[in-house]
Amino acid sequence: MNTNIDGLNINYIDEGSGPLLVMLHGWGSNIDLFAGVISFAKKSYHVVAMDMPGFGKSDEPAEPMNVDAYVDFVQKFLKKLYPEDKEVIFLGHSMGGRIIIKLASGINEGRIKADFTIPKIILTDSAGIIPVKTEAQKKRTKRYHFYKNFIEKSGILKIDPDALNKLQKKFGSADYAAASPVMRKSLVMAVNEDCVPYMPSVTQPVLLIWGDKDTATPLSDGQQMEKLMPEAGLAVINGVGHYSFLENPYLYNRILGSFLKIAD
Template identity: 35%
Template sequence: MEIVIDNLKVSYNQYGEGKNIVLLHGWGQNKEMMDLLGKKLDGYKITSIDLPGFGKSDEPKKLMTVYDYVHFLHKLIEKLNLKDISLIGHSFGARLSLVYASIYKVDKVISLAGPIYKSEVDKTLKVRILKFLGKIPFLKPIKEWFKNFIGSSDYKNSSEIMRQVLISTINTSVEEDMLKVKIPTLLIWGTKDDAVDVEDARKVVEKMHDAALIEFDGLTHYAYLENLTQVVNIIKNFI
């Protein structure tokens, strides 16, 4: 399905019935990555989104900051007439979810390894994503898509804006935003996450109003997929 927000075409999937959950993917990924989780969340109405610049959605015409993405997301949620939503985001999408919850009305929010502080550009991110996707059999089709995407002329020709977005994003700390979140918040992390250190989550969760941290020993930045069944049960008990 598609919708137009601020003259940008946005691709999204919607399925199920029940409480509204909006799924937001990580950097360099798409809604299909989050649908691996969403399809297991029976009893909920799931909306998974290709954020601008990713998947089948249009690339932004100019730099979008974290806050630009959040306000854009709010327009999309309003246009889709989604009420009483909970947000679940992975990595970049988790960062957006937490900032969104600090500004707009949300029932609950789940951060799956969302970056909190400023960080350096990770030049090996694509390599690590490919290695992970190749390890799990049902993710191999996504690995092939990802390889094609990062090697395609479309990506190379349109990536200048997205490189600016990435630099802006990693130079943005969202700790202060997280401390403004008053709703129930759940952080889920793998202790072997080498993209976003679990220690960051341990530091901030103690300062938050109504938050808890669940750690999966030995799992990585993709803990939500590596232990999908347990994460689904945790989400159902939380939301």
């Protein structure tokens, strides 16, 4: 299905009936990865998931989007398509979780005026905590800035206008290297926003589902979120990584089903 939000063509899925459950995917991902979770949840819920701007089959934004811009996008999407739904349950993976944390805390604190309330939240291997850099990472960052400064001041750009772009690809993450210039800027803004200050304001019941082998958003992040969010509970799936819902769908759905009371 498709809709238009702020001039962008947005691809989304709408299945099932019941209370509205909205799923937000992670960085570099898309709604197709939620297929198994959607198939399970739609037995008891009206499930909606959208490819956010710059991902999947949705259009890329003309300008970089920070977390607040994605929060605003989600609100506009819901207001346009589901204005009658006054309660919305959210499930977010990775960056999708970061967006939900910012949205829920904003509504709870009164910073965000929304047409709906959020009764429950599910965060799966969620982003939101800025990792502490290792010494090796600090040295790598230092080398990057050294080479960047050299390229900018040496006149190399006149010979090779793409030199900075090549450097950024070399030193950046796989997600960064794969992204367009607009989405790279979006990624930098997203990963550098610390959501820890907002977590105590997420007072809804929150189910945290984490893979104990997750290296992108390690289990320690989930443990910290459990401490900071007043009504959060952490469920750990052993032997899986950042995509716990794909790596052990049976156990993931059992945990989710218990929290949302989804019939088997």
